Amino acid sequence: MIIFRLLRTIGNYMMNSSNKQHETAATIPPTAQDNRMTANQALIELEGLFDEKGKFTPNCYINRDLSALRFQLRVLAQAANPNHPLLERMFFLTIFSSNLDEFFEIRVAGLLQKMKQGDQVSSLDGRKPSEILQIISKIAHGAVDEQYRMLNEDILPELAKHEIRYLKRDELNDKQRAWMKEYFVSQVMPVLTPISIDPAHPFPRLANKSLNFIVTLDGKDAFGRDINLAIVPAPRSLPRVIRLPDELTGGKDHHVMLSAVIHEYIGELFLGMTVTGCYQFRLTRNADLALADDVDDIAKALEGELNNRRFGQKVRLEVTTNCPQQISEFLLREFALDSSQLYRVNGPVNLTRLLTSFDYPRLKFSPFTAAIPKAFQGLNKADTGSMFATIARQDVLVHHPFHAFSPVVNLLWQAANDPDVLAIKQTIYRSGVNSEIVQALAAAARNGKEVTAVIELRARFDEASNIAVANMLQEAGAVVVYGIVGYKTHAKMMLIIRREAGKIRRYAHLGTGNYHAGNAKAYTDYGLFTANEEVTEDVAGVFWQLTGMGRPLPSKQILHAPFTLHDTLMRLIDDEIAHAKAGKVGRVIMKFNALTERKIINKLYEASQAGVQIDLIVRSICCLRPQVAGLSENIRVRSVVGRFLEHTRVYYFANDVQNGGQERLYCGSADLMDRNLLHRVEVAFPILDKKLFKKIYEDGLINYLKDDTQAWELSGTGEWYPVVGGTHNAQSYLLNKISLNIK
Template sequence: MTEHSEQPHSDNPALAPATTETIAQAVADIRSHHDQPVIDPVAPRERYFNRELSWLAFNERVLDEACNTAHPLLERLRFLSISGANLDEFFMVRVAGLRGQQLNAVEHLSADGLTPAQQLGAIGESADGLMRRQQVVWRTIRHELAAQDFHVLSNDKIDAESSRWLEVYFREQVLPVLTPQALDPAHPFPFIPNKGFSLIFDLKRISDGEPIRELLMIPTTLPRFVRLPGDIARYVSIENLIRRFTALLFPGYELLGDGAFRVIRDSDIEIEEEAEDLVRYYNTAIKRRRRGRVIRLRMEGGMPEVLEKHVCEAAGQGAIVSEATGFLGVADLDQLTDENRPDLKWPPYTPRFPERIREHDGDCFAAIRDKDIVVHHPYESFEVVIAFLKQAAQDPDVVAIKQTLYRAGKQSAIIRALIDAAEAGKSVTAVVELKARFDEEQNIMWASQLERAGVQVVYGFTNWKTHAKISMVVRRENGSFRTYCHFGTGNYHPVTAKIYTDISFFTADPRVARDAGQVFNYITGYVEPHDLELVTISPHGLREKLAAMIDAEIDHVRAGRPGTIWAKMNSLVDPAIIEKLYRASAAGVQIDLIVRGICCLRPGVPGLSENIRVKSVVGRFLEHSRIFCFGDGEQMPNPKAKVFISSADWMPRNLDRRVEYMLPIENPTVHEQILGQVMVANLIDTEQSWLLKPDGSYDRVSDAGGKPFNLHRYFMTNPSLSGRGAALKKSEGVPRLKLRRGGA
C-alpha cells in the first residue's frame, strides 16, 4: 500500500482519469462493432455502483460471517478480525489515493460520476457505520466466548492471584521494552509508524504538583493480548495491562487522564517512470511507506478532550478522525484465535493429494504427460505444485525452469526448489514481482537469495505488474525437449493455498508450451508475443478476446440460439466490459456472474441488465479462482462451451496495466470438472451466497424450503474428476450437480 508524491497514484484504479470519457469511449467501441443502438451513458450513477462503496459492502458481508451462528465461535472471531484488517488496508490504499486527489484539487470523476470529495464523504459515513457494527459484534462474541470459558478480562474482573502474576509478568516481560516519552516544547510529538498503537497520559508529580504529558508507543514486539496461566483461556489486553501498572511505569506520579489511539498512514507505493533500479527504488520506498501521510486517526472513546486535541494536532490536517466505542484495532483480535480450543473452530481439514499423481508413483511429469490435470486448491494439496518443482530440481533430464513469483510467502518451498535447481546446474529464471503490494520487502529478500544461488532474476516491467502465475519446466526426452507447464489462478503461496480456492492446471501440450515461452520472453526481454496459439495475455489482447467472446454470445442469440455467459472473479470494475455485458443482456444473453468482492455492474435493471444476475460467495474459504465460460450456442453446462481459467479480474488494471493470462480448457475431464463441478457448485450454493440487488444491497441466499447446498462442503467431501484418475472408475463416482435456480 510508498513514496508519497503530490501527484495522484497512477497505478490506482480509483484514480484513473476521466472515467466519463472512458465510458463514452466504451460505448463508442461497441457501436463501431454493432449496428444496433445501445443505451446512452447519460446517468453514470444509474449504470454503475461506486467502486469504493462496493468494496465496503463486501467487507460488510465478511463482517456478517462473524454473526453467522452456524460458524464456530473462534471462526466468527476470525471473520471479525479479517474485517478489521481489510478496513485498515482500504484506508491505507484506496482512501489515501482519494485523499491525495482531494488535497491536490484533482477532480477526476469516478465511473458513477462522483468527485473525490463526494466519494470520501460517502466512504466516511459507510465506514463509520461498519466500525460501529464491528464493536457490537465484538461485544456479542466476547459474551458468547465467556459462556464457553474463554475470557477477555477487563481490569475490574481480575482476581488478586491473577493480579500478582500479571505484575510479575509486567515487570519482567513488558516494562523493560516500554519507552515513555515526555511531550513538551523540548520534546515534540514523535513519529508514530503506520498502524502504530499508542497511549497518551496526563500526569501530575506527587512531590510538587508539576504536570507532565507522556506518550507511550506500544512496541509491536509485545503481544496484543497476554494469556494468564491455567487451562481456562483468560486474556488481558496489553493496554489494560499497562494501565493496571501505570504506577510502576511512572513512579511518583498521579494519573489525571489517559487515552489510546491508532494511526493509519498512506501506504501505497507509486512507481516513478524513470526509476532506473527497481530494487534500490523499492528498498527506499518501503522505508518511506512507513512515514506516509496520516490518513486515519482512530481514538479511544472517553479520551480527555485536551489529550484528544493534542493527538489530532500531531496527526496533521487531512487525517480522518473517528472515535472507537470499544476495542481499538479490531484486526488484532486474530491473536485470540490461536487458542487451542478445537471445539470452537472448524474441524481440521486435510487436503487430498491427487490420485492421478499417485497412480504414476508420484511422478508428476508422467501423470501430466499422460493427460492434462487440474488441481483444485485447497481441497487438493498445494504440495502437488511443490512436488512438480522439486522433481524438476532433482531430475537430471530437466534442463531449464522458468517461474513467475508474485507472492511466495515467508517460508517458501518454491524458492527452495528453484535454488536447488540452480545449484544442480540447471538454467533457472525467476520473474520476481517487486510491486506485489505489502510483499515487496519479502520479494526483495527472495530475489537476493535466488541471485546468490545462480538463478537469473528478472523484475519485469517498470510500470506493469507481472500478475500471471506460470511455471515452465523443459525436460530432455527421447532425444528432444518436452515442456511441462503450470498455470495457476492463485499465487505460489503455501499459506494462502490452504484457504483460497484456486485452480492449478498442468499440461504438456506443446501449443501451450510455445505460448508460455513467448510470455516469458515478453516479460524478460520485452519481445512482444506474436501468433499465440492458445494463451491470451494482457495488456496485449486479453480485453479484445473477452469482448469478442461476449460478442459471439450476442451473435448466437441473434441467430436464434441460446446465449449464455458464466464468469467467476474477485472484482468486476472495468467500464468497457460492463458496457459489453449490458449490451449482451439487452440482446437476450443470459449472464450469471460470481463476483466475490467489488462489483460496479448494476444487475437486474429493466432495459439495461435484466438478464444479468450477480452473486457473491463468502464462507470458510476465500473464493479466488478466475473462470470464464461461454455457452457457444447451447445452454450451459455443455461439452462445447468455451471455458477459460485466468489470473485476471475484470478491472482496468488487470486488462491494461498488468501482465495476465487467460487459457482455454480443452481436455474433456478438466473441462467437465471446472464447468460442471466448480462453476455449477458456485451457482447453486445456498449457504454462503449473497445476491446483488439493483439498488446495490445484498441479500443472503435462502434455500426457500429446498435442499440446502454448501459448495465448500461439497468439495471437501467429494474427489475431483481430474485428480481422481482411474480410481474414479472403481468408485461410485462423484455426485453430479444439477443447475436449478435457487438450489441443487
C-alpha cells in the same frame, strides 16, 4: 440486523447522488423489506441511463469504493452467522479489521489525495472524491460500532462460556495481579520509551497502525518541569495478547491484553508524578507505494519506499470510548485530521491482534484432508520423472484447497533433481522466504539447472518478503528478473524444459492463485498441469517477453494481458451477442474477484440487451448494475462469502453449443479490472480436456450458482441481499465431493 441496515444504507447512497443531474428514481424490489433475495429478483427501473447520443451515463455504474466497502460488510456479516463455529466468527471479526485497515490505507488514502488535487470526478458513477469520502465515513463508523457490539455482546460472552476469556484489570485476583505486575516490570517496562510532549520533545513520529498511549500527568518531573502530556508507544515486539499461566487459571484459556498491563502500571514510568489519565490510540496512514516508471533499480527504490510506508499521510485515528474529548481533539489537531476521521471503539484499537491460537476443534470448522488427484496418487517429490510421465499422458487439474498444494511442490522438486531437466522458469508474486517453492528453485539452481525467477517485487504488503526471496535465489545461482517496469507481473506460471529421447519437451503449471502453500489452504484456486505443445509454447513466449525484449509473440492458445486478453474477452462476448440476435442461445458465466473495467461492463450491458443470459459470480467489487429494466435484465450477480476466500477466475462462453458449437472456458489470473486487463502481465489459459472442462463448469460455476446458504445477490439499486432458506453450500459440497476425512 444492523449489518443489513448498513448494507441497505450504502445502496441508498448509491442511488441518491448529491449531484442533481445524476439523480435517479428507483423501485425497491418487494423482497428487500426483509433483506431476502428470492430466486427471481424483481427488476428495478432507473431514469437517466442513456444520454442524448444513446451512451451509458454514470447512473449505469456502481461506485468502486463503495462496492469494496460493501464486500467488507459481507465479511463482517459472517461474524454474526450462527451457523459458523464460534472461533470462526471471531476470525471473521478480525479479518474485517484487517480488511478495513487496508481499505483506509489504500482506497481512502487515494481518495484523500484526489480530493486535495482538485476534487474532480474520476469515478464511473460520476461522484467526486469528497462525496465518496462522506459516504464511506458514515458507513464505516456504523460498521465499526456494530463490529465492537458483536464482540462485546455476542462473541466474548460466548467464548467465556467455554472458559476462553480476555480478563479486564478489575477481574484479576490477587495472585494474577501480582503476576501481571512482575510481567510488566520484567518483560514490558524495559522496552517502553515514554516521550514527554514539551518544547524539547515535539510530538513523536508514530508508525502506521502502531499501538500508542497518550498519558495525562500532574506534578513536576526530575528536572522540575511541569509536563502534563506524554506518549508511550507499545513496541511491536511485545505480544498484544498475554496468556496467564495455567497455575493461575486452572489450565483455562484466560488472557490479558497488553494495553491493560501498560494501563495498570503506567505510573511506574513517571515516578514522582501523578498519572491522571491513560488512553490507547492508533493512527492509520497511507500505505500505497509510489514508484516512478524510470527507476534504475526497482529493488533499491522499493526498499526506500517501504520505510516511507510506515510514515505516510495520515487518514484515520482510532481511540477508545473512554478517551476525553479534549484529548481526542488534541490528537486530531496534531495529526491534521477532522472529526469524520475519528473512530471511537469500545475495546482494543486493533482487533486483528486479538485472535490467538486456541485448541478447541469443536469451536472451529471441521478439519479435512486435502485430496491428491488420482493421476498423481502414489507419486511424491522423490519419484524422479514420475510426474512428468503422468502429465505427458494427460492434463491434470487441481482445485485448492479441496486438492492439496503438494503436487505443485513435488513437481518442482522432481524437476530440481531430474538429470533430464534443463531449465525451470517461474513467476513469483507471493511465496515467502520459507516456501518450499523457493527452496526447490534454489536447489535446482545449485544442481546446475537454468533457473529463471520472475519476481514481482510490488505485490502489495509482500514487497519486503519478495526482495528477500530474490536475494536468496540470486545467491543460489538463479537468474532473477523483476518483470516489466510499469506492468506488474501477476500471471501464475511455471515452465519446465526437459530433454526426452534427444528432443526438448516443455511442461507447465498454470494457476489462478499464488505459489503460496498457506494461501492454497484458505483460497479457492485452480491449477492446471499440462504438456500440451501449443499451450507450453505460448507460456515460453510470455517468459521470453518478461525476460527479454521485442514485440509480443502470437499466442495459439493462451490469452495474454496487456495484449490479447481484454480484446478476446470482448470478442467472445460479441460472439454470444451474435448468437442471441440470430435467435440462438447466448450464454456467459464468469467468476472473478472484481469487475470495474468500463468497456467490459458496457459490453455485458449490450449483451444483456441482445438477450444473452449472463451470470457473474463476483467475490468483492462489482461496478455493474444487474437486473435493471432496459439495461441489464438478463444479468444476475452473486457473491459467495464462506469458509474459504473465493479466488478462482473462470470465463465461460456457450458459443451456440446446442447447435454444435464449441464451448469455451478459460481460467486465469486476471480480474476484470482496468489494471489487470490493461496494465498488468496476466494469463488466461483454456481448458482443452473435456473431462476437466466439465469439472470446472459443474463444480466451479453451476455449483456456485446453486448456493443458497452462503450466497448474496446484487440488485440494481446496488444493495446486496443474502440468499436464505436453502440447503446447498457450494464450498461444503466440494469438501465432501473431493476432500478426505471430513469429520
